[in-house]
Amino acid sequence: MIDFRSDTVTQPCQQMRLLMSNAQVGDDVYGDDPSVNELEHWAAVRHGFEASIFVSSGTQANLLAILSHCERGDEYLCGQNAHNYRYEAGGAAVLGSVQPQPIENEADGSLCLKKLEKAIKPDDSHFARTKLLSLENTIGGKVLSLQYLALARSFAIKHQLALHLDGARVYNAAVALNVDIKEISQHFDSMTICLSKGLGAPVGSLLLGSNAFIKKARRLRKMLGGSMRQAGILAAPGQYALTHNVSRLVEDHDNAQYLANQLDLLPGFSTQAYRVHTNIVFVDIDEQLDIQSISEQLKKQGIVITPGYQGMRFVTHKDITRDGIDKLISALTSYC
Numbered sequence: 001m002i003d004f005r006s007d008t009v010t011q012p013c014q015q016m017r018l019l020m021s022n023a024q025v026g027d028d029v030y031g032d033d034p035s036v037n038e039l040e041h042w043a044a045v046r047h048g049f050e051a052s053i054f055v056s057s058g059t060q061a062n063l064l065a066i067l068s069h070c071e072r073g074d075e076y077l078c079g080q081n082a083h084n085y086r087y088e089a090g091g092a093a094v095l096g097s098v099q100p101q102p103i104e105n106e107a108d109g110s111l112c113l114k115k116l117e118k119a120i121k122p123d124d125s126h127f128a129r130t131k132l133l134s135l136e137n138t139i140g141g142k143v144l145s146l147q148y149l150a151l152a153r154s155f156a157i158k159h160q161l162a163l164h165l166d167g168a169r170v171y172n173a174a175v176a177l178n179v180d181i182k183e184i185s186q187h188f189d190s191m192t193i194c195l196s197k198g199l200g201a202p203v204g205s206l207l208l209g210s211n212a213f214i215k216k217a218r219r220l221r222k223m224l225g226g227s228m229r230q231a232g233i234l235a236a237p238g239q240y241a242l243t244h245n246v247s248r249l250v251e252d253h254d255n256a257q258y259l260a261n262q263l264d265l266l267p268g269f270s271t272q273a274y275r276v277h278t279n280i281v282f283v284d285i286d287e288q289l290d291i292q293s294i295s296e297q298l299k300k301q302g303i304v305i306t307p308g309y310q311g312m313r314f315v316t317h318k319d320i321t322r323d324g325i326d327k328l329i330s331a332l333t334s335y336c
């Protein structure tokens with residue numbers, strides 16, 4: 001299978017599987033799992049936080065973050081396109097009674113600080129209490145600049161807001177900016193990292209923050225049924241992902257650019273309205289083409305895509321090679 005739908009489809013490599021079978025484990029709810037403890041300690045130090053917690057998914061990491069920063073009747077500011085507003089089943093509102101206040105994302109993925117300022121509620125019994133600003137990097141494959149992150153930090157201090165980063169793909173941002181991850185993480189009170197996307201681990205995310213914050217998140221994780229027992233079997237490949245699979249993300253970014261260039265040569269395909277920033281390619285497709293049936297044809301050849309017309313998305317990752325891209329392009333050429 002050559003699967004362009006997402007970087008979540010990556011298969012754990014042989015070394016990861018070996019680490020999984022040999023991982024030292026214990027009951028993590030008792031704090032006894034050496035592999036989980038090592039990952040949580042290592043990740044906290046590596047990213048410049050006091051503590052971290054290993055959780056089942058990026059969605060759970062974001063939910064724990066919002067519920068740890070906010071109480072019932074508080075609100076968080078976020079992007080209209082934010083994963084933790086749009087794609088997490090309204091979890092913060094449903095499970096935490098925390099109100100989202102979405103703001104339209106700018107073209108570069110950022111949130112305009114002037115618009116955010118207007119959205120902060122006055123201290124008045126009519127309103128929810130604005131407590132948190134949540135950013136996302138990368139967002140739709142776009143990288144927020146370090147200058148913007150510094151401005152967001154000052155903004156959060158000025159308005160006494162906590163600042164969270166949904167960093168599901170934050171390593172793609174660091175690699176694209178060619179900076180150490182701490183250049184990004186230093187600006188935030190809390191941050192998530194997905195180990196199961198481009199980094200290639202099978203399962204899991206990290207949430208990072210202060211000791212008190214992570215302690216609160218740990219209680220909430222238990223409440224949500226998210227505490228796992230011999231979770232070291234998952235933490236071990238997660239740590240491998242963070243130590244071995246970061247620098248290679250540049251290949252995914254190069255491949256994404258290559259894919260975009262090749263798609264542009266096909267009649268009826270245009271990436272002109274977009275730019276490739278990291279590992280995500282968007283393309284507009286001529287409505288004359290029956291992309292649904294093309295997608296079904298491709299599937300018979302072992303090539304999987306998510307069909308669409310406006311801004312159809314392709315994602316590159318470690319299991320997509322140049323050769324795989326050439327196969328896709330030559331298959332598409334025969335249908336267009």
Ligand SMILES: *Cc1c(COP(=O)(O)O)cnc(C)c1O
Nearest residue numbers: 057058059060083136166168194
């Ligand atoms: C994938 C993703 C998540 C959620 O991660 P899951 O592990 O799929 O729950 C959160 N935020 C962003 C930006 C993501 O891309």
